Amino acid sequence: MTSPAVPLSLLLLFAILSNTFADPDPLQDTCVADLSSGVTINGFVCKPSNNVSANDFFFDGLKNPGLINNSLGSLVTAANVLKIPGLNTLGVSLARVDYAPGGVNPPHTHPRATEIVFVLEGELEVGFITTANILITRTIMVGEVFTFPKGLVHFQINNGVGNASVLAAFNSQLPGTQAIALALFAASPPVPDNVLAKAFQIGTMEVDNIKSGLAPKK
Ligand SMILES: *[C@@H]1O[C@H](CO)[C@@H](O)[C@H](O)[C@H]1NC(C)=O
Ligand SMILES: *[C@@H]1O[C@H](CO)[C@@H](O)[C@H](O)[C@H]1NC(C)=O
Numbered sequence: 001m002t003s004p005a006v007p008l009s010l011l012l013l014f015a016i017l018s019n020t021f022a023d024p025d026p027l028q029d030t031c032v033a034d035l036s037s038g039v040t041i042n043g044f045v046c047k048p049s050n051n052v053s054a055n056d057f058f059f060d061g062l063k064n065p066g067l068i069n070n071s072l073g074s075l076v077t078a079a080n081v082l083k084i085p086g087l088n089t090l091g092v093s094l095a096r097v098d099y100a101p102g103g104v105n106p107p108h109t110h111p112r113a114t115e116i117v118f119v120l121e122g123e124l125e126v127g128f129i130t131t132a133n134i135l136i137t138r139t140i141m142v143g144e145v146f147t148f149p150k151g152l153v154h155f156q157i158n159n160g161v162g163n164a165s166v167l168a169a170f171n172s173q174l175p176g177t178q179a180i181a182l183a184l185f186a187a188s189p190p191v192p193d194n195v196l197a198k199a200f201q202i203g204t205m206e207v208d209n210i211k212s213g214l215a216p217k218k
């Protein structure tokens with residue numbers, strides 16, 4: 001047998017890769033997550049279709065500003081598959097972020113989604129950092145939209161005098177969030193001090209200072 005010009009295995013690899021730029025496509029109309037099931041798959045198992053109702057596709061938790069209860073001055077309220085079980089397998093979700101004056105949504109990534117935000121109120125400085133370490137940044141105002149590409153580190157800060165808020169959309173039912181400072185300095189068990197000291201070119205005492213500043217407040 002002569003081998004084709006492009007090996008089948010390579011085509012298969014491309015087919016698989018081209019499918020990994022967002023959540024996988026659904027194989028049925030709906031697959032409302034059974035969040036109580038102990039069975040783990042890539043996503044959630046579907047609950048019986050005769051037990052599906054409109055409320056599985058509904059959420060009213062983005063109506064009002066979230067109560068900002070942290071020292072960052074910002075609060076993310078997610079509307080993902082954990083809140084809207086009907087989103088399971090559909091590859092989209094939303095969040096609302098509220099910012100007090102001076103509030104920051106600190107540098108973080110979403111490993112599974114591109115994010116696009118629409119400013120509901122106020123104005124924000126936003127930015128993401130490319131893999132070439134170039135900062136792409138600007139100010140966005142009410143009614144304006146900005147995009148944070150999948151997986152890239154990004155942030156928003158409210159340098160205005162009033163509150164600000166955005167509606168954020170994601171091409172994943174559960175984009176995942178990894179906050180850079182917390183991932184490195186508040187992991188459990190901790191990332192070794194000498195790893196962080198070398199990485200940041202600082203002393204281990206400075207590492208410990210940062211760690212204690214980020215430790216969950218008792
Ligand atoms: C239907 O859903 C409710 C809650 O969502 C659950 O308590 C109940 O066991 C389900 N019934 C069936 C037949 O799956
Ligand atoms: C802040 O509020 C959110 C819900 O609005 C809650 O999930 C979170 O645990 C709260 N954090 C603190 C530190 O109270």
Ligand SMILES: *[C@@H]1O[C@H](CO)[C@@H](O)[C@H](O)[C@H]1NC(C)=O
Nearest residue numbers: 065066067068100161162163
């Ligand atoms: C900012 O938001 C807080 C919390 O929702 C609210 O108490 C306050 O009145 C708002 N300030 C302004 C200027 O709208």
